[in-house]
Every structure is written in C-alpha cells, then in structure tokens.
Amino acid sequence: MARIVQKFGGTSVGDIARIKNVAKRVKAEVDRGNQVAVVVSAMSGVTNQLVAYCTEIAPLHDQHEYDAVVATGEQVTSGLLAIALQELGVPARSWAGWQLPITTDDAHGKARIMSIDGAGIIKRMEEGQVAVIAGFQGLGPDNRVTTLGRGGSDTTAVAVAAAVKADRCDIYTDVDGVYTTDPRIVPSARKLDKITYEEMLESASSGAKVLQTRSVEMAMKHHVRVQVLSSFSDAPGTLVCDEEEIVEKELVSGIAYSRDEAKVTLVGVEDHPGIAAGIFGPLAAANINVDMIVQNISHDGTTDITFTTTRTELDRALQVVKDNMKVPYKSLSSDKSVVKVSVIGVGMRSHAGVAQTMFKALADKNINIHVISTSEIKVSVLISEEYTELALRALHTAYGLDAA
Amino acid sequence: MARIVQKFGGTSVGDIARIKNVAKRVKAEVDRGNQVAVVVSAMSGVTNQLVAYCTEIAPLHDQHEYDAVVATGEQVTSGLLAIALQELGVPARSWAGWQLPITTDDAHGKARIMSIDGAGIIKRMEEGQVAVIAGFQGLGPDNRVTTLGRGGSDTTAVAVAAAVKADRCDIYTDVDGVYTTDPRIVPSARKLDKITYEEMLESASSGAKVLQTRSVEMAMKHHVRVQVLSSFSDAPGTLVCDEEEIVEKELVSGIAYSRDEAKVTLVGVEDHPGIAAGIFGPLAAANINVDMIVQNISHDGTTDITFTTTRTELDRALQVVKDNMKVPYKSLSSDKSVVKVSVIGVGMRSHAGVAQTMFKALADKNINIHVISTSEIKVSVLISEEYTELALRALHTAYGLDAA
Numbered sequence: 060m061a062r063i064v065q066k067f068g069g070t071s072v073g074d075i076a077r078i079k080n081v082a083k084r085v086k087a088e089v090d091r092g093n094q095v096a097v098v099v100s101a102m103s104g105v106t107n108q109l110v111a112y113c114t115e116i117a118p119l120h121d122q123h124e125y126d127a128v129v130a131t132g133e134q135v136t137s138g139l140l141a142i143a144l145q146e147l148g149v150p151a152r153s154w155a156g157w158q159l160p161i162t163t164d165d166a167h168g169k170a171r172i173m174s175i176d177g178a179g180i181i182k183r184m185e186e187g188q189v190a191v192i193a194g195f196q197g198l199g200p201d202n203r204v205t206t207l208g209r210g211g212s213d214t215t216a217v218a219v220a221a222a223v224k225a226d227r228c229d230i231y232t233d234v235d236g237v238y239t240t241d242p243r244i245v246p247s248a249r250k251l252d253k254i255t256y257e258e259m260l261e262s263a264s265s266g267a268k269v270l271q272t273r274s275v276e277m278a279m280k281h282h283v284r285v286q287v288l289s290s291f292s293d294a295p296g297t298l299v300c301d302e303e304e305i306v307e308k309e310l311v312s313g314i315a316y317s318r319d320e321a322k323v324t325l326v327g328v329e330d331h332p333g334i335a336a337g338i339f340g341p342l343a344a345a346n347i348n349v350d351m352i353v354q355n356i357s358h359d360g361t362t363d364i365t366f367t368t369t370r371t372e373l374d375r376a377l378q379v380v381k382d383n384m385k386v387p388y389k390s391l392s393s394d395k396s397v398v399k400v401s402v403i404g405v406g407m408r409s410h411a412g413v414a415q416t417m418f419k420a421l422a423d424k425n426i427n428i429h430v431i432s433t434s435e436i437k438v439s440v441l442i443s444e445e446y447t448e449l450a451l452r453a454l455h456t457a458y459g460l461d462a463a
Numbered sequence: 464m465a466r467i468v469q470k471f472g473g474t475s476v477g478d479i480a481r482i483k484n485v486a487k488r489v490k491a492e493v494d495r496g497n498q499v500a501v502v503v504s505a506m507s508g509v510t511n512q513l514v515a516y517c518t519e520i521a522p523l524h525d526q527h528e529y530d531a532v533v534a535t536g537e538q539v540t541s542g543l544l545a546i547a548l549q550e551l552g553v554p555a556r557s558w559a560g561w562q563l564p565i566t567t568d569d570a571h572g573k574a575r576i577m578s579i580d581g582a583g584i585i586k587r588m589e590e591g592q593v594a595v596i597a598g599f600q601g602l603g604p605d606n607r608v609t610t611l612g613r614g615g616s617d618t619t620a621v622a623v624a625a626a627v628k629a630d631r632c633d634i635y636t637d638v639d640g641v642y643t644t645d646p647r648i649v650p651s652a653r654k655l656d657k658i659t660y661e662e663m664l665e666s667a668s669s670g671a672k673v674l675q676t677r678s679v680e681m682a683m684k685h686h687v688r689v690q691v692l693s694s695f696s697d698a699p700g701t702l703v704c705d706e707e708e709i710v711e712k713e714l715v716s717g718i719a720y721s722r723d724e725a726k727v728t729l730v731g732v733e734d735h736p737g738i739a740a741g742i743f744g745p746l747a748a749a750n751i752n753v754d755m756i757v758q759n760i761s762h763d764g765t766t767d768i769t770f771t772t773t774r775t776e777l778d779r780a781l782q783v784v785k786d787n788m789k790v791p792y793k794s795l796s797s798d799k800s801v802v803k804v805s806v807i808g809v810g811m812r813s814h815a816g817v818a819q820t821m822f823k824a825l826a827d828k829n830i831n832i833h834v835i836s837t838s839e840i841k842v843s844v845l846i847s848e849e850y851t852e853l854a855l856r857a858l859h860t861a862y863g864l865d866a867a
Contacts, residue, residue: 075516075519075520078520079520109539112479112539112543113542113543113546115479116479116482116483116543116546116547116550117546117547117549117550120546120549120550121545121546121549123556124542124543124545124546124549124556124557125542125546127538127541127542127545127557127559128538128539128542128543128546131535131538131539134531134532134535135513135516135532135535137531138517138528138529138531138532139516139517139520139528139532141525141528141531142517142520142521142524142525142528142529142532143520143521145521145524145525145528146520146521146524152527152528153528153531155531155608157561158606158607202562203562204559
C-alpha cells in the first residue's frame with residue numbers, strides 16, 4: 060500500500076469525456092490498493108475566460124475579487140471528478156481550498172501556502188475515500204479565497220503530498236516527462252528517467268514550463284518525490300527526487316531556454332558605491348523581476364550596467380529607470396529579441412570545463428553572447444532570439460545528450 | 464436613509480455589459496444615500512451548463528457534489544459585480560454563502576436557510592460598503608456548500624433583507640411587476656401596484672413564476688416588503704406587502720395558471736378508513752409532490768380517487784401507485800394534457816360568489832372542469848390544456864380585471 064497524490068492539469072480535465080478518463084486513472088491507482096488524493100486544475104479555457112471577465116470590467120481589478128471569481132474553475136472540476144469517481148464505484152468527495160483548509164498568506168492573486176490541515180483527508184483516505192482537492196487556491200487570513208498564481212495547482216499537489224506524507228506526487232500533464240531539451244526544437248531530445256530537485260528548479264526558472272518553480276521548491280524542501288507523466292499515455296514519466304536516488308548522474312541533464320526575456324542597458328552610469336542598490340532598489344519596490352545583472356569594469360569613472368527582465372515588464376522597468384533621478388546615466392537602451400539559454404546539471408559541481416564547452420559550441424556557430432550568468436549547477440547565456448534553435452541543437456550535441 | 468437589498472437574476476447579469484449596468488443601478492441607490500446589499504444569480508446559462516455537466520457524468524449524481532459545482536455560478540457573478548462597483552468608485556466586496564455565513568439545513572440541492580449572520584455586513588453597510596452576496600447557496604451543518612434549489616436567489620435576497628432589517632427588498636427581473644394574469648396570453652392584463660403576501664404566495668404556488676414560493680413565505684413571515692421590478696426599465700414595480708398597506712383591495716387580484724400538471728385517477732378503490740393514507744403515504748415517502756386531491760363518494764363499497772402531480776414526476780408517481788400492494792384498485796389512468804387555472808384574491812374572504820363567477824364563466828365557454836380545489840383566498844380548477852388561453856381571457860373579463 061502506498062499513499063499517492065495525483066494532479067491533473069487543465070487539458071487533462073478539458074471536457075467531460077476527459078474527466079471520466081481521469082476518474083479511470085484514479086480508480087486504477089485505488090484498485091492497486093493505494094490511498095489516493097487528487098488535485099485538479101480548472102477545465103482548460105475556463106480560467107482564461109474568468110480572468111477575461113475581470114479584466115473586461117476593470118483592467119486593474121481588486122485581487123480579492125479576482126481570486127473569488129477565478130478560484131471557482133477548480134471548484135467545478137473537483138466536484139465533477141468526485142461525481143465521476145462515485146459513478147465508477149470509488150468513494151470520493153471534493154474539497155475547496157477553504158474547506159480543508161489550505162491556509163495561505165494574504166498576497167491575493169499570488170498567495171503562498173502557509174499550512175494544510177491533512178488530518179481530515181488522511182482519516183478519510185484510510186477509510187478508502189478519495190479526496191478530490193481544488194488546486195490553485197487557499198484561504199487567506201481574512202477568511203477570503205486566495206489563489207496561488209498561474210500553475211499553482213502543481214504547488215497545491217506537492218503541498219498536499221507533504222501534508223499527507225505521500226509516497227509520491229504524480230503530476231499528470233500533456234507531456235510525458237522531462238526532456239533533455241524541448242523536443243519540438245531538438246528532435247533528438249531524450250526523456251529523463253530521473254532528475255534532481257536542484258536541476259528541475261533551475262530548469263523551471265530557466266524557462267522549462269513542465270513544473271511551476273514554487274512547486275519544485277516545496278518538493279525539495281519536504282522531500283516529496285514528484286513524478287511528471289502524461290495523462291494521455293501509460294508510459295512512465297520522469298521522477299524528480301533527491302540526488303541520492305539517482306545512481307548514474309549525468310554531467311549535464313538538460314538545456315533550457317526562455318523567450319520571455321528583455322535586456323536593458325544603462326550606459327555611462329557614474330561608478331561609485333551604492334550605485335547598484337540605487338538602480339535595483341526602485342525596480343524591486345515596483346515589484347519588477349530582475350534576472351541577470353552584469354556590471355562592466357569602469358573607465359573614466361563611469362560604467363555600463365545591463366540587466367534582464369520579462370518582456371511584459373520591460374515597459375514598466377524602463378519607466379522606473381527613467382523616473383529614478385538619483386542614478387544619472389548617459390543613455391538607455393533595451394532589446395526584446397533576446398533569449399536565455401541555460402545548461403543545467405548537478406555534475407557541474409564536481410567537473411570543470413562545462414561553461415567552456417558551452418562557449419565553444421556557440422562560438423563555433425558564430426553565435427554572439429550578450430550576457431553570461433552562472434550558478435553552482437547552471438550556466439546561462441543571453442543571445443539574440445534568432446539563434447535559439449541553432450544554439451539548442453548545438454549545445455545538445457556538444458554535451459552528448461542526443462538520443463542514440 | 465433607507466436600507467435596501469437588491470436582487471438581480473440571471474438575465475440581468477447575463478453578460479459583462481449587463482453586469483456593468485447593474486452596477487450603475489446599485490450606485491444610483493447608494494447615491495440616494497441608502498445602505499445597499501445586493502444578491503446575485505449566476506449569469507444566464509451558466510447554471511444550466513453546470514447542471515448539464517453533472518448530469519452528463521452521472522444522471523443520478525451526489526447532491527453534495529452537485530451543490531459544490533453549481534454554487535460557483537453565483538460566486539463568479541458576485542465577484543464580477545464587486546469589481547464593477549469598485550470601478551464606479553463604490554466600495555464593495557463579494558460574499559459567498561459560506562462566508563457570511565448563510566447557514567442551511569443539510570438537504571443538499573434544496574436546502575432551507577436556517578440563519579444568516581447579518582452583523583458583519585450591517586457594520587460594513589453602515590461604513591458605506593456594498594455587500595455583494597452570491598444567491599442560491601449556503602453552508603450546511605457538514606461544512607459543505609448547499610444550494611437552495613431553483614429560484615433560490617429570491618429566497619436569499621429576502622432572508623438577507625430580514626437579517627439586516629432592510630426597509631425594502633427589490634427583486635429585479637425580466638418582467639416589470641406582477642400582472643393580473645400572463646400578459647403574453649391576455650393582452651389586457653394590468654400590472655398591480657401592490658399585492659398581499661397571501662395572494663403572491665397563492666400565485667407562486669399556482670404557477671406564476673415571478674417569485675419563488677419559499678421567498679414569499681419568508682417575506683410574509685418576517686414582514687419584508689418586496690418590490691418586483693424590471694432591471695431593463697425605470698418603471699416602478701409591484702410591491703408585495705402586508706394587507707394593511709393596501710388601501711383599496713380588489714376582490715380578485717389575479718388569474719394564475721400552471722401547465723406543469725398531470726392527473727392520476729384510481730378507479731374502484733375499496734373504500735374504508737385509512738385508504739387515503741395508504742395511497743398518499745408511499746407517494747410522500749417517495750418525495751413526490753401531490754397537489755390537488757379529490758375523492759368521490761363511494762358506491763358499492765368502492766370509490767374513485769384523483770390527484771395531481773407535476774408532469775416530470777408523473778411516471779414515478781404511477782410506479783409508486785402500481786408497486787403499492789396495500790391499496791387494490793380496478794383501473795389506473797393518467798393525463799398529462801391538463802392545466803390548473805386559479806383565481807386568487809384576499810377579497811374572497813369577505814365576499815361570496817367568487818367561485819360561482821368562475822364556474823359560470825367557464826361553462827359559458829363550454830370548458831369542462833375536471834377537478835376543483837379551494838383555499839381561503841383561491842379557487843383552482845383543472846381543465847384540458849387546450850382551453851388554457853380561452854379560460855384565462857374569459858376569467859380576466861369576468862372578474863373585471865381588463866385594463867380600461
């Protein structure tokens with residue numbers, strides 16, 4: 060007997076026929092003698108419709124009301140899946156976020172889960188009842204419904220898995236696992252059997268959209284074993300787990316990329332202590348996400364500072380820089396046609412030369428690197444968007460990731 | 464300053480443009496210096512869609528899950544209207560049934576309101592915040608969402624009005640008031656300025672669909688003054704109120720009709736004490752609504768018993784009668800093409816001859832009466848459905864209700 064949390068995304072529950080299929084998958088897990096909790100997203104398209112309603116009434120709407128409106132999508136799916144399970148003879152009941160409850164902070168629209176009371180559903184799971192939980196939502200300290208932000212159902216699933224001490228959290232999605240890189244661009248990409256939390260985290264924050272960053276963070280923190288697999292096939296997926304569970308570690312596990320990048324350069328910034336804080340403080344205060352930051356060495360007392368942000372936030376970022384009178388600069392430029400390519404692997408910790416392989420592979424294809432940033436298990440470069448496919452294929456080959 | 468509860472039905476909030484219009488109506492009431500709470504239905508079509516989902520998965524689905532699914536429609540509208548009000552500068556917040564809370568019994572799918580905690584919203588209304596409340600729903604003793612059954616938002620509105628001691632409860636709908644009879648059938652029908660709770664109650668239970676029966680019962684019990692008016696015009700509506708508020712009472716205030724009728728006749732039932740209980744006990748146990756009942760005098764020790772039920776329940780009713788071995792009968796017949804026509808008026812209490820006027824008017828048109836039943840302020844007859852329009856026009860004229 061194992062205790063399993065299953066999570067099904069919007070396309071997996073996109074219509075009634077698919078909800079019935081999901082019920083069969085859940086039943087199969089129950090029939091194997093396992094205790095099961097299920098976390099569901101809204102039927103595909105529903106969340107977008109509800110968000111569009113809010114935005115149509117008022118582009119800048121109250122996040123409390125946005126949450127009240129948008130969270131209903133998952134509530135509908137949870138009730139429908141409970142009915143579908145009962146129809147198959149599987150005892151089941153739905154749970155809205157406020158019912159468990161899943162308590163969150165009060166950051167409406169992008170709340171963080173504070174705690175989940177698992178006692179109620181553990182008792183029912185032990186009695187054979189499947190808990191069908193509405194993902195993406197919780198209850199704020201003000202007794203109002205909160206949502207966790209896009210992709211939040213993954214986080215709900217991992218948090219529930221941690222709360223009920225599940226043996227595994229299966230995230231069903233429309234891809235059948237985690238690949239060495241995007242197979243739509245690199246046909247020789249391979250599906251990984253296992254990947255470490257750290258690598259998955261770097262992949263997620265580097266643009267791979269398989270799992271939401273926060274859900275991986277939570278899985279890593281609580282040692283929740285997460286399997287990513289397809290709800291449309293029976294193939295085994297990719298297990299995201301502790302490094303110790305992976306016997307044969309590869310030097311590089313994957314190449315990620317993100318097109319949602321924009322580059323901003325301030326030329327001729329007066330170079331003195333506190334200048335970086337002077338620039339990035341106002342950006343942080345405006346809640347603008349800054350990713351890569353590069354400062355060149357100064358000459359003639361001035362320096363150039365380049366940073367990246369998301370394309371949607373670029374205009375706001377530029378405005379903040381312009382309005383910021385405390386940091387004078389000579390000129391300001393920006394570029395939206397850039398892409399971030401990242402090479403990721405826990406093997407880097409113990410192997411030198413990984414970055415050099417990347418730089419050489421790109422140089423061989425005459426691809427110019429705008430910005431470089433590195434972490435313990437990742438090397439990222441910013442390049443012109445037009446080279447995306449070429450760079451991914453070259454790097455995939457250079458690191459020996461191509462399928463045999 | 465008055466305290467007003469406004470209720471808007473599905474067609475009034477049918478799309479975003481209409482929700483914005485509703486917000487303007489609410490604002491107008493606020494601008495008059497009044498304290499306002501609003502109760503909303505789901506956007507038209509949404510509830511039907513959600514019910515269809517449940518039924519598509521399992522025709523006989525768990526009512527707990529049905530409630531969890533279907534109640535989301537009103538939650539969406541309440542959030543959207545709150546956003547629309549805020550956009551007009553009116554402080555507002557949405558309330559789901561479980562948040563106030565509106566507590567109900569545990570009869571999922573057709574729950575009854577037990578109590579409403581009005582303290583929270585009264586305080587906010589006094590501070591100028593409009594409470595936008597999701598209708599049709601509440602919180603059961605099991606901490607799960609309940610729904611009140613179709614038309615339940617009217618009941619929510621009246622219950623909220625009672626809880627906050629409102630001066631008036633305005634029910635906005637797609638008709639502009641209560642008419643002497645259905646104006647689509649009788650063009651000379653007149654809109655009433657006022658009608659008593661008792662008359663409204665008899666109208667509702669006699670087929671007039673303006674207000675839900677339970678909402679009128681609740682209004683009568685708590686002396687909530689209810690105004691029925693159109694959300695698409697600025698004309699005053701019809702006030703439903705205590706008899707004392709109506710100076711000039713008419714003998715008959717309206718002619719109602721219901722097509723949702725079916726007649727069942729048991730011929731040759733052995734006539735002895737307890738036979739009615741023997742027939743109607745099992746029907747009640749099967750939760751089948753029986754309306755009119757007629758038992759003829761017996762001859763040769765047997766009698767005929769006729770009763771009416773709704774058309775949708777006819778097949779189940781016949782099955783219950785057939786399965787009931789304790790009451791033998793010679794033959795069983797049923798008829799779905801019947802209609803109930805009712806003449807209603809508190810004036811009947813003090814005036815004789817009202818029923819006679821009805822019988823004569825119908826006889827003059829050669830309309831045969833199948834069944835008759837009477838109450839203190841109502842005379843109902845069952846006739847063949849094909850005579851519906853003819854009967855309504857004849858009665859409307861006979862009672863002097865035609866517009867001048």
